Amino acid sequence: MTGQRVVIVGAGQAGSDAAAALRERGFTGTVTLVGEEGAVPYQRPPLSKGFLAGRTAAAELELRPEAFYGAHGIDRVHRDPVVRIDREGTVVVLESGRTLPYDRLVLATGARPRTLPVPGAALTGVQTLRSLADAGALRRELSGARHLAVIGGGFIGLELAATASVLGVRTTVVEAGARVMGRTVGPEVSARLAGEHRAHGVELLLGREVTALEGDRKGHVRVVELNDGRRVPADVVVVGIGALPAVELAADAGLEVGGGIVVDARLRTSDRAVYAIGDCARFPSPYAPGQLRLEAVQNASDQARHVAAELCGASAPYTAVPWFWTDQYDLRVQIAGIVRAGDHRVTVGDPAGRFSVLCFRDGVLVGTESVNRPADHMITRRLLASPDGPRPTPDEAARPGFDLKTWQAPAPVSA
Structure with missing residues (x-):
């Protein structure tokens, strides 16, 4: 692979780990890591826990120190995202107009939070949590809040509720399903989590849907309206109803997409010079029929290491065991x-x-x-x-x- 050029699109867990793994394996070609954010690549799981609670500083979230990238010959492009893939010319086009040639392209574009499709969703005080900037804004909002409404009782929603309740913010979780984390765990674990949240004063409204958000004269959210007529007071609303894979670049380039960027067992897209890893990738797994898309740190890191091995010649199917975790109280x-x-x-x-x-x-x-x-x-x-x-x-x-x-x-x- 001497002289080969690898461009990695997306500087989250998967992208940063892929760049590092290439160098660990002795890859001597050029490695360029392109990200939208200005921050050094960072961990996302602590955003809803330690960082939000003020126990973890932004610098402690860094996956690797900024100096690591220069010391290992990784060119980090930030605040200049890729806007187009030219497969015929084997280049990516950045927002600035700059082009980066590649021999192999790795898409680690991640996922973006789903938005709430109801009136009032654009009011101030209504947020999602995906980035460090989101978490910083939410931390500032919570510092003066009395009532938090969390829409969605999944991983992010419950972690946020746990953090906010410990901070002394009165918290209500609205979940459309019959139980919390219903798509992730069974009834036994779900019941244990629900009991713990209620013991900490969190109100769980299950089987309810949001129909509208109401604001004050300044356009700041104040009330969450539910389909049963209930009106939940809220100074801050966080929407945690899942995420959509970021497939637009791949789709515009003519790559196969469908519930994610479709890859084979070696994590190759329909263009064999292009790979996809992490939250955006939909891949075959021995642990599930058909194809799977996982939003998990484990999967992002394991696929990053796998694609690095693949690019260095160690070809094999991806068979890592999927695993997940959440810390609440x-x-x-x-x-x-x-x-x-x-x-x-x-x-x-x-x-x-x-x-x-x-x-x-x-x-x-x-x-x-x-x-x-x-x-x-x-x-x-x-x-x-x-x-x-x-x-x-x-x-x-x-x-x-x-x-x-x-x-x-x-x-x-x-x-």
Whole structure:
């Protein structure tokens, strides 16, 4: 790969990790990392927790010090995003009009928050949380707020609610589904999280939808109207109803898109000189049928390392085990594997305290949801990473006293 030019579009977790991984593997060509923001590439998970609470400074969020990029020969282009991909000319065009030639192009364009399609959504005080700038603005808003309304009871919404309630802001979460984090975890973990939020004074309004936001004479939000007629007071509203993959560049360039930028098992797009990784990519996985798009730090980092290996000649399908986590109050929820609503579920431990839910499909362990049981999470990841290795059965997991830490695979029966 000597003399080869790699351009990485997107300077988030996936993009920054891909640039670093190329150098770690000894790649000697040029590496250019192009981002929209001016900030040094940073971690996003702490934005809704430590940074928002004022415990974490912006500099502590940096994935790598600014000096790292220069020291490793990574050209960092910032505040000048890519606006067009010229596949025939193998160049990307920046907003400034500058062009960057490439031999290999890596799209790490991420995702953007969904907006709330109701009257009043453009009022001041209505925010989403994706970037460092978003988090800084929200921190300033919360410092003088009395009432926060969070629209959406998923990862971001509940993390925000936990942080705000600890800061002393009266918080209401409005969730259209029947339970919080309903698309991510099962009813056992969902109930545990809901109980913890209510214990901290957070009001959870489930099965409700927002119909409008009302503001004062200055155009600042003051009320959230719900479909049951309820009017929720709010000085600040945060919309956390999911994200859309940023596929526009790829689509305009004629690459295949559909629920994300479509890639093969080696993370290549329909143009073999172009790859896609992280939140924007839709890829085949041995852990789910069809194709999958994951918004997770694990997936972004693992795919970044994988594409770096691919560009350096170590070709192989991407098979990393998916895993996720969220910290809320004193609870750490960890999920390993891709779990579905119809899976057979076995709870081990105390559902009111530390516990795990082992999930089985056709009698095979496919994932584990854990609350304050990190060992179960790590063991599950190891088990899933060995597709032909032994795993506990549903009957074993259901036996009194079962513990993944002490479980041993039965000895093979000799012929």
